Structures are given as C-alpha cells and as structure tokens.
Amino acid sequence: FxxxxxxxxxxxxxxxxxxxxxxxxxxxxxxxxxxxxxxxxxxxxxxxxxxxxxxxxxxxxxxxxxxxxxxxxxxxxxxxxxxxxxxxxxxxxxxxxxxxxxxxxxxxxxxxxxxxxxxxxxxxxxxxxxYRPPENAPEVTDAPIVKNGYATFGSFNHQARINKNMIALWSKILQNMPDARFLLELCVGDDEAVKAAYLECFEFYGIPAERIDIHTLSTHEDHLACLGSVDVALDSYPYNSTTSTCEALWMGVPVVTLKGDLHCSRVGYSLLSQLSMEFLAVDTTDEYVTMATALACKPEAISQMRDSMRLRMSASVLCxxxxxxxxxxxxxxxxxxxxxxxxxxxxx
Structure with missing residues (x-):
C-alpha cells in the first residue's frame, strides 16, 4: 500500500x-x-x-x-x-x-x-x-537441488491456512518423490506440542518425521533466508498466500498454487499472471500434485527460473x-x- x-x-x-x-x-x-x-x-x-x-x-x-x-x-x-x-x-x-x-x-x-x-x-x-521487495533480502543462491541431489519443497503460509487436506496433498507429492524433503515454516515459537501435531499428521499420510523439517519463524531476515533453502514453494488452499508468495518468488523460488472459486483461492493465480507464469496455477488437486512433482524433476528448469526470477519480477507490473x-x-x-x-x- x-x-x-x-x-x-x-x-x-x-x-x-x-x-x-x-x-x-x-x-x-x-x-x-x-x-x-x-x-x-x-x-x-x-x-x-x-x-x-x-x-x-x-x-x-x-x-x-x-x-x-x-x-x-x-x-x-x-x-x-x-x-x-x-x-x-x-x-x-x-x-x-x-x-x-x-x-x-x-x-x-x-x-x-x-x-x-x-x-x-x-x-x-x-x-x-x-509488491515492494524488502531491502534486507539476501542474494539468490543456487537451487538446493543442485547441491543436495534431491528436491526440497516448502510451505511458508500462516498455519491457520494449513489443514489436513493440504497435508494430504503435500504427502502425495512426497510419496511421488521418495528422496524429497519438506520444510514447514511455522509461527509457533517453542510450542513442541504443535510441531508434534503437524509431524503426526504427515505420518498419518505415510511420510516419516525425518523427511519434514519444521522451522520456527523468528526474524524477517531469517524467514527470507529460509525461503532460499527450498526448490519449490507450495501454496495453501483454499486461502492462498499473498506476501509469502511474493517473497518466495523474489528469492527465486517458483510457487505452485491451486485455484478455486473464491477470491482468496485465486490470489496466487493473480500474482503469477503478472509474471506470465500462470502455468504454475492449476485447477485441480491432481494437477497440483502433478505440477509440483514434474517441476521438482527438472533441476535445470528450477535453476533457470531461480536465476531469472528477480529480473522478471522487477520488469513486471507487480513491482x-x-x-x-x-x-x-x-x-x-x-x-x-x-x-x-x-x-x-x-x-x-
């Protein structure tokens, strides 16, 4: 504003x-x-x-x-x-x-x-x-998949927007890619019970706790650095993220989002359209899983998007x-x- x-x-x-x-x-x-x-x-x-x-x-x-x-x-x-x-x-x-x-x-x-x-x-x-990019944003680093040899997915949405249906979808993606990991950023401080509840939910859908990294949000600088540690960000549904999506994109991270009928479930689509990246906004849960899986199987494409994203954003009407x-x-x-x-x- x-x-x-x-x-x-x-x-x-x-x-x-x-x-x-x-x-x-x-x-x-x-x-x-x-x-x-x-x-x-x-x-x-x-x-x-x-x-x-x-x-x-x-x-x-x-x-x-x-x-x-x-x-x-x-x-x-x-x-x-x-x-x-x-x-x-x-x-x-x-x-x-x-x-x-x-x-x-x-x-x-x-x-x-x-x-x-x-x-x-x-x-x-x-x-x-x-979107005005933060002045304290760190430089974009190489995609983690290049160094690690496996894909890292991440969610940076407020936990109020994360329900069991979302975790079930994310678990399907992880089941498709047995070596992949998932980073979940939460604003819960030292509440170990909340963290354990999320891990139990992933385990219910067949994903062991050792594949899930829970990061507790601290400073904004820490949050931006954390964004850079994933290869693909996964948006929430039915309530899409706005600021976190922009921040992920600024850190070079592509965001896969699921469209719905409500305004709140189409904001990701709106943001991506300003970057001519509408292909990352899908219509069904099956397409969401397929898009995330397919994207994570293309390290070169991830690296290319990562290297060019800030220039793309700066040149777009979004900025x-x-x-x-x-x-x-x-x-x-x-x-x-x-x-x-x-x-x-x-x-x-």
Whole structure:
C-alpha cells in the first residue's frame, strides 16, 4: 500500500488517511507522512469518524480492512462519502450495500465470486496487487537441488491456512518423490506440542518425521533466508498466500498454487499472471500434485527460473507502483464520473 501512496499523482487525487492503529511503530509513523492529511481515529466512535469524513469533504472513501480484526466497517455503514470502496485487506465481498465497489482483477475472481459480490467489481487491467521487495533480502543462491541431489519443497503460509487436506496433498507429492524433503515454516515459537501435531499428521499420510523439517519463524531476515533453502514453494488452499508468495518468488523460488472459486483461492493465480507464469496455477488437486512433482524433476528448469526470477519480477507490473497508481486513479475517476452522471440525472 505504501508505494501506491507514493506514486499517486497529486494533481489527480488528494489522499486523506484515517488510521485505526492501537500499536504505533515505525511503519505506522512512516505511513502517516505519506498522506496529504492524516487523522488518528483509534479513540473515536464511528459517528465521530463519519462526521470528520463528511467535514473533510471526502468524495471516495476506501476501506482497507473489510471484515478483518480491528476494522471500522461501522463507519462505512454510516455512508459518510458519496462513493465507498473496499480494497486489499479482506479477500471477499463485505456483503454491505453501503459499499459500492470492490477493487480486484480478472484473474482474482471466478464467475461464482462475481455473482456473490454485493459490490460492483472493478477489474484493474494489470493486476490489483503491488509488491515492494524488502531491502534486507539476501542474494539468490543456487537451487538446493543442485547441491543436495534431491528436491526440497516448502510451505511458508500462516498455519491457520494449513489443514489436513493440504497435508494430504503435500504427502502425495512426497510419496511421488521418495528422496524429497519438506520444510514447514511455522509461527509457533517453542510450542513442541504443535510441531508434534503437524509431524503426526504427515505420518498419518505415510511420510516419516525425518523427511519434514519444521522451522520456527523468528526474524524477517531469517524467514527470507529460509525461503532460499527450498526448490519449490507450495501454496495453501483454499486461502492462498499473498506476501509469502511474493517473497518466495523474489528469492527465486517458483510457487505452485491451486485455484478455486473464491477470491482468496485465486490470489496466487493473480500474482503469477503478472509474471506470465500462470502455468504454475492449476485447477485441480491432481494437477497440483502433478505440477509440483514434474517441476521438482527438472533441476535445470528450477535453476533457470531461480536465476531469472528477480529480473522478471522487477520488469513486471507487480513491482511497478506507478502503473498500479495510474490504473487506480483511472478507476477512481470513472467512479466519480458515474456518480456525477447519476446525481445530475432527473429522478423518476
């Protein structure tokens, strides 16, 4: 989101920010400075926030949280702006008639999700997401398969997105490749019981514990280095990863993802489409297993993708915030034009 703020042309849009942050850190402080005007609303009731927005004369109000924790949908329900939009934070419809539009793209929505959306969907032409690579990312190293002689798969998704069905799929891949290993990154600290539960689940599907490496997430630098220690990353389903997928790709690691009907199960497809790597986004669980297995059997292809991935990403719209900003501004201007046309049309 930060690069989008920076890239907006101020002769086209003026950006006001209303922040609900209970814990202020250096990122929060930095973001505040990117807005033309900023108001901290954490201590304000919904009515007071809505009144402030009306006083500020906001034309288009964009919600960035949806139904996630700490949201302020109560403000949106009061309709303080003539046009209200939801974007980025929540991977689905809000179900609120007070929100007019949801910003997305053609790859991120199925016919089913389009029919279920209460908002009008605005498809940005080259993807709805933008990624800024971390400055602390280590250099891309050689694919582990070259040194080890066997493939290493990995999952870097939040554990809330990992269910038994996912572990069953990953186990099928490992059964296809008896020498392969699996790295599972978890944010569980020193909770050995949780780690043991995951290992037991793999063992239930026929994969012994010695083939599974559980890595406990510590620092971001450690996480990025860990990404570089796998050959192929496997996305979660039905809730795809966003940031972890981008980070894996930046570390040169191809990501295999499974598409579904929900927006949250098509984000991987959306990201890969921006890199012209849609072939890694498959439609069925059988194709997921086949793609991961086939990819891991091609060390040269893995190495070629690894060596070229950062250049591919840097040259793509995924890493060009100014392109996304122009598309977003065009969308906002179209929304405003539509509203003005309706407002000026005679009633009846």
């Amino acid at each position: 930060e690069p989008l703020l920076e890239a907006h042309h101020r002769d086209r849009v003026q950006v006001y920010g209303y922040g609900h942050f209970l814990n202020v850190d250096e990122v929060t402080t930095r973001l505040r400075g990117k807005f033309d005007y900023y108001c901290d609303i954490a201590a304000l009731e919904d009515q007071a926030v809505a009144q402030q927005i009306r006083q500020d004369g906001i034309d288009i109000l964009v919600d960035l949280a949806g139904h996630t924790a700490g949201n302020r949908l109560g403000v949106m329900a009061l309709k303080p702006a003539p046009i209200q939009v939801t974007y980025l934070g929540h991977p689905d419809t809000t179900g609120m008639p007070q929100i007019d539009y949801r910003i997305t793209d053609a790859h991120a929505e199925s016919e089913q999700s389009r029919q279920c959306s209460t908002e009008s969907l605005v498809d940005l032409p080259q993807g709805f997401l933008w 060009q915030g100014d392109v996304l900003a122009r598309h977003m501004e065009n969308a906002f201007e179209h929304m405003w034009s539509e509203w003005c046309h309706k407002a000026s049309s005679p009633v009846g």
